[in-house]
Amino acid sequence: MVYAPSDLAHPYTEEQARGRLLYKSNGCIYCHSQFVRPQDWGIGNTSSPGDYYYDKPHLLGTERTGPDLAQIGGARPSQWDILHHRSPRSVSPGSIMPNFKFLTEQDMLDINAYIEGLGNHTLETQDFQPLVPGTYAGAQNPYGSVIANANESDEGRVAYASLINESKVLFAQRCLPCHGASGNGQGIYARHVNTHPANLNERISNFPGEDYHFWRVMEGVPGTAMPPWKISLTEDTVWKIASYERTFVDGVVRVISGDFSDSEAEDFGNKGIVSPVIRDTQNYSEGLKLFNLFCAQCHGADGQGDGPASMYISPDPSNLTETSDDFTMQGQWFWKVSEGVETTNMVPWKYVISENERWKIIYYIQSNFSAPGVYDEKWRS
Ligand code: HEC
Ligand code: HEC
């Protein structure tokens, strides 16, 4: 059967036809696909057979080590594309795309003409159509009433606190490595996967319904690193985690005052726990690195509680320069960082970071964010 050319199809110019051959001969197809599926977000209109009318053979590809390119034309200025082909990492930090600087100037222009012609970027992109399949359509969060009644009664507060504190741990163990502690998609594995993990703060606020959310987590996002969690988690667990993820949009209802965890931290501090970490420059710089990796997104590089992800978080992250003046015992720090803070987005880091590394982070915070002069006083047991 022959399909008529679609709105996206167009005959290639000579330059584009040469670029297409170079695309093939340089193996771009090993990493890039050219088909937009119904479940792909925001990369174009779902592909149809007529899109490939002029492609003989088609270059659909099967791998998405890099993004799908079916409708990439017009996405960026040509200069960016050419620079990117010559030196991917200079414009796309951490990219694993090889450089093609061995190609001639003319080859570069030809490839660029081909890339720029992919798709018809004068067409408007379809609105995203929620496709929640029948078995998930209309699914309701069994914890919806716990969230709604968070602050209604003592019973409600206890139920809410235990939901959040339990689901926070599940999130930290399963989702935080990719999506980040604040859900901003900047977890430590983010740069190692092809499609960037979703920024949950923004994504979830646009979800058409909680059934969509549940379906996505259960079934994963095909073609990306987001696995179908139904393989490893029960439906109940997925609903708990989804409830926690809602806090990136709605904020956490703070139903327990800080006092409880403060006194626990103090009890722990009173045990006279001493940091096993030696105060030297190596541990300091390792602490700095770990702090920037895990903590700075919320607490800010200067510890002031104003990191880039703090805008998504409610209640706000603490200003650690002030904490430095309040906490006098090393054990207090260790307890807080390890156990997190109840009914806030501060996770118990003991599930994510090794004990020794937590101590290094504490060494860095305590020495860097304390007022000058009190440093030695603070670094006691
Ligand atoms: C080893 C795998 C690999 C190969 C081979 C490869 N790429 Fe890529 N490409 C990537 C990855 C990964 C990214 C995403 C990171 C980045 O922007 O560099 C990417 C990004 C791109 C983008 C930007 C797409 C977007 O949505 O941001 C374009 C355009 C592109 N590649 C074109 C090409 C062309 C043309 C070739 C062949 C000359 C090629 N790539 C070969 C892996 C590859
Ligand atoms: C290995 C990395 C990785 C892990 C671990 C991971 N995700 Fe994802 N997640 C992704 C990627 C990649 C996407 C797709 C981004 C896209 O569609 O643009 C995604 C997308 C999502 C989306 C948005 C789906 C949509 O349709 O927009 C949600 C919600 C989500 N993940 C929740 C979770 C939850 C809950 C967990 C833990 C149970 C989790 N993720 C664990 C990588 C990961």
Ligand code: HEC
């Ligand atoms: C998702 C954002 C987020 C991340 C990432 C984060 N925190 Fe927090 N942190 C918070 C919030 C929110 C609080 C509680 C604020 C409150 O009690 O009102 C907090 C509280 C704290 C406290 C207690 C301060 C006090 O005065 O009681 C310490 C200590 C702390 N964080 C250290 C860390 C360290 C160390 C890391 C990295 C390993 C980290 N945080 C990562 C959000 C975050």
